[in-house]
Amino acid sequence: MRKNILIAGGAIAALLLARNIWVILTQLPDEKFQGAIFRIIFFHVPAAFTCFLCFLASLIAGLAYLKSKKLNYDAFGVSVVEVGLAFGAVNLLTGMIWARIIWGIWWTWDWRLTSMLICWLLYAGYLVLRRAIDEPTERARMSAVMSVLNFSVVPFVFFSIKWFRTQHPQPVLFGEGKMDSGYRAMLYGNWVPILIVAAILIAVRYVQEKQQREIDALRREAHMI
Amino acid sequence: MQFLRQTLTVTAKDLRSELRTKEAVNASLSFALVILILFSFAFDPTSETTREIAGGLLWLVFAFAGVLILNRSFARELANDCLETLVSSPVPGSALFVGKSLANYALLIAIEVVCLPVFGVFYNVTWWSRPWELAMVLALTTWGLTVVGTLFSALTVNLRLREVMLPMLVYPALIPCLMAAMQLTTTLVAGEPIAGDQWAWVRLLAGFDIIFTSLAVLLIDAVLIG
Amino acid sequence: MNDAIQRNFTYLAYGLITAWAILIVYALTLAARGRSLTRQLENVKRMLEDQSKK
Numbered sequence: 001m002r003k004n005i006l007i008a009g010g011a012i013a014a015l016l017l018a019r020n021i022w023v024i025l026t027q028l029p030d031e032k033f034q035g036a037i038f039r040i041i042f043f044h045v046p047a048a049f050t051c052f053l054c055f056l057a058s059l060i061a062g063l064a065y066l067k068s069k070k071l072n073y074d075a076f077g078v079s080v081v082e083v084g085l086a087f088g089a090v091n092l093l094t095g096m097i098w099a100r101i102i103w104g105i106w107w108t109w110d111w112r113l114t115s116m117l118i119c120w121l122l123y124a125g126y127l128v129l130r131r132a133i134d135e136p137t138e139r140a141r142m143s144a145v146m147s148v149l150n151f152s153v154v155p156f157v158f159f160s161i162k163w164f165r166t167q168h169p170q171p172v173l174f175g176e177g178k179m180d181s182g183y184r185a186m187l188y189g190n191w192v193p194i195l196i197v198a199a200i201l202i203a204v205r206y207v208q209e210k211q212q213r214e215i216d217a218l219r220r221e222a223h224m225i
Numbered sequence: 226m227q228f229l230r231q232t233l234t235v236t237a238k239d240l241r242s243e244l245r246t247k248e249a250v251n252a253s254l255s256f257a258l259v260i261l262i263l264f265s266f267a268f269d270p271t272s273e274t275t276r277e278i279a280g281g282l283l284w285l286v287f288a289f290a291g292v293l294i295l296n297r298s299f300a301r302e303l304a305n306d307c308l309e310t311l312v313s314s315p316v317p318g319s320a321l322f323v324g325k326s327l328a329n330y331a332l333l334i335a336i337e338v339v340c341l342p343v344f345g346v347f348y349n350v351t352w353w354s355r356p357w358e359l360a361m362v363l364a365l366t367t368w369g370l371t372v373v374g375t376l377f378s379a380l381t382v383n384l385r386l387r388e389v390m391l392p393m394l395v396y397p398a399l400i401p402c403l404m405a406a407m408q409l410t411t412t413l414v415a416g417e418p419i420a421g422d423q424w425a426w427v428r429l430l431a432g433f434d435i436i437f438t439s440l441a442v443l444l445i446d447a448v449l450i451g
Numbered sequence: 452m453n454d455a456i457q458r459n460f461t462y463l464a465y466g467l468i469t470a471w472a473i474l475i476v477y478a479l480t481l482a483a484r485g486r487s488l489t490r491q492l493e494n495v496k497r498m499l500e501d502q503s504k505k
């Protein structure tokens with residue numbers, strides 16, 4: 001049943017993406033100053049949104065684990081962090097490619113890219129921490145604490161680096177820049193299939209984490225007999 | 226009142242044990258001096274650019290040297306099951322944490338105070354022109370470093386590669402704090418007062434300190450006891 | 452001018468390919484992990500069966 005839901009979700013996402021890509025490449029007019037490369041924004045920005053949504057989910061999972069001590073929350077936590085890191089990487093790499101065309105250099109220490117890089121490193125540290133702890137309960141506890149700490153640092157990172165540097169094109173969603181309504185609709189519109197893809201990946205990873213626990217339990221049983 | 230007494234007892238214990246052997250302090254100080262010397266090869270130490278990067282340089286040195294002390298903080302308790310004993314004693318986790326943080330704070334401030342004149346001599350920088358504001362920046366930032374570093378030290382104490390894991394985990398979390406300190410210190414070392422909008426950095430430091438101290442005190446029981 | 456536009460589109464293509472390549476690589480690692488988990492599960496189940504037969 002669950003597998004069918006995932007496959008159905010995947011099909012919907014694929015259809016939406018196909019339609020979006022067709023619209024992106026053929027229907028929408030070129031952006032005035034940046035040309036064709038601007039269309040990368042339809043994957044660059046939703047990837048960032050998804051990444052932060054995943055990190056927020058990891059905070060909630062961490063707090064839920066600390067409260068209830070149910071290992072399912074820990075399994076969910078690691079799944080969302082991994083998927084969040086994948087989408088963060090998408091954001092960083094598409095940002096670098098965009099920067100290469102627009103500003104001529106691969107990396108510009110602009111505040112959004114830098115903040116995202118630091119957040120990526122923070123959560124990569126979460127995965128490294130998990131690797132270093134073998135015992136599942138202790139691992140879940142330390143991971144939960146770290147996800148709370150990491151998410152608390154995220155706003156500090158963003159605001160401090162923003163004050164430090166500004167080189168990004170003017171914010172078009174929440175700022176002075178005005179975005180054509182067709183573009184804005186597509187930006188939010190493309191977020192839907194990307195979220196569906198994220199949800200599918202998280203679900204698969206979550207099931208795998210639970211399977212791993214089941215295998216460890218069976219292994220312990222086998223060794224005890 | 227009892228909390229205060231317990232905290233100060235832990236602080237006194239840590240400081241006494243450190244000052245008897247002085248291993249972490251010596252290692253940290255030597256490391257700081259070596260880094261200061263190494264940096265002199267990275268750029269021309271006598272030119273004007275030193276003034277521009279003075280703040281950054283200083284705080285990199287303090288961050289690198291400080292992690293050595295922070296690592297030692299909980300690692301010291303591993304031998305002879307001291308950590309288990311402390312955790313099972315009537316001292317609450319928060320008192321243990323605050324006590325150790327205060328001890329680390331004292332040691333870090335000591336190292337910073339020793340490094341500043343050395344820095345002034347090596348790089349020909351007058352760092353004492355705005356002493357009170359510099360002291361404020363040192364006090365706020367070092368507390369931020371200490372609180373986050375001590376918490377991560379507790380997190381990583383039982384891990385295999387503790388000495389490598391602690392720096393790797395702690396530095397990204399310290400970036401906002403260090404960045405604010407670098408900005409302010411560069412200004413102060415150049416002799417300028419903290420201008421209007423630079424007070425935002427001071428507010429950032431204060432906010433960072435308050436939020437992470439509260440978080441650490443709330444989370445330390447989960448880390449130590451479970 | 453045409454050259455710049457061409458380059459623009461090429462980089463757009465690189466960007467889109469990179470974005471999806473990362474996600475596909477992640478999905479592939481998940482698939483590999485899934486296969487390894489199924490294999491481990493079978494091994495353990497076989498181990499348990501052998502022990503219960505003895």
